[in-house]
Amino acid sequence: MTMHALSTPEDAKALRENRARIAGRLVGRERELELTLAAVAAGRDIVLEGPPGTSKTTILRAITEEWGIPLLFVEGNADLTPAKLVGHHNPARVLREDYSPENFVPGPLLEAMQQGGFLYIEEFNRAPEDTLNTLLTAMADRSITVPRVGRIEAQPTFRVIASMNPYDNVGTTRLSTSVHDRLNRLAVDYQSTADEERIVALRSGASGALGERMIGDAVAVTRATRSHPDVCQGSSVRGAIDTVLVAGRLAELRGVDAPDAEGYPELFYDAMIVALSGRIHLDEAAETTAEAVLREIWEDRFVLEPHKAAPG
Incomplete structure (x- = not known):
């Protein structure tokens, strides 16, 4: 199927089949997948903006x-300099052979162009301006000229995909209008509680009554970090996954084998400290600690509203 544009009914059918097969590998995210797939299948570059x-x-x-x-x-x-992005001549070979296309080592931009791959740049707005200008040339012309090497033409499936975190502006630079003009944009936010529980179950392998309770509790406290007034950025679902994994091993160490066991609440708090304390970022004006915030979230879940945490 041609990835530049859909010119025939066969292309459209192939794209729909693409979507169906890809969706089978994801938990939720049907809309985000469809929009991203539509953009890249149309030959466009895109920035995915989200935590x-x-x-x-x-x-x-x-x-x-x-x-x-x-x-x-x-x-x-x-x-991330232009040279690191584009590539460089092997210094040892240059000394022996002088500069030549044969001793040039392609960087990730040229690799993606030559192989028709996706160049995925995380924290896009932290890259230097001259590096972004190099990318602009590749995006605009689908080719780039490298001194002493020549002109590199991109394969049809080459795309530039960028990501940015809207909650983190420390050390970032404001993107120019010309950069924004070259990129489509899609906001990607956190998933629903149900989807996050499915992800945690899949990634942690937790099962049974104890595992099910850990999954529900882990997702609940992790989501609570995102709305706590002293937290400027809470944990992603990875924190919930690790909470369940750590809690599972703690349960084995402490002999806790049931969701209503006496030692479960404190066990779960200890797992939270290990898995979440390094993943939450406190507001600069907050006079507290990550541990204190997590204790407050734990108390809301297990003490103030224990019915939400109770099994069943």
Whole structure:
């Protein structure tokens, strides 16, 4: 199927089949998948804007696996220079052979262009301006000229995918109008409680009455970190997954084998401290600690409203 545009009914049918197969690899995210797939199938580059742990990478990996193309990761930061993005000549070979196309080592941008892959730049708005300008050329022309190497033409499936975290502006730069003009945009927020519980169950492997309670409690307290007044950014679903995994091992160590066992509440609090305390970011004006915030969330769940946490 041509990924530039849909010109025939056969192309449209193939795209719908793509969507159905990819959706089978995801938990929820039907709308986000459909919109992202529509954009990249139309030949467009896109920025996915949302907090960490909201399935952005999962969606992209599923699409590239379905298309049979690579997904190349780059972290946007001050060290991401144009040379690191484009590539460089091997210094040892240059000394022996002088500069030549044969001793050029492609960077992730050229690899993605030559292999027709997705170049996925996380924390896009942390990259230096001259690096973004290099990307603009590749996005606008679908080609790039490298000194002493020549012109590199992108394969038809080459895309630039960027991600940004709207809750984190420390160390970021404001993107220019020309950058925004080259990118489509999709906001990707946290999933529903039910979807997050399905994700945690799938990733943790927890089962049985005890496992089911841990999953429900972990998702509830993790979601509570996102709305606590002293927290500027709460934990993603990864925190809930780790809470269940740690709690499961603690249960084995302490001999807790039932959801209504006497030691379960304190066991769960200890798992929260390990799994969540490093994942929540407190407001700069908050005069508290991550541990105190988590204790408050735990008390809301297990002390003030114990019926919400009770099994069944």
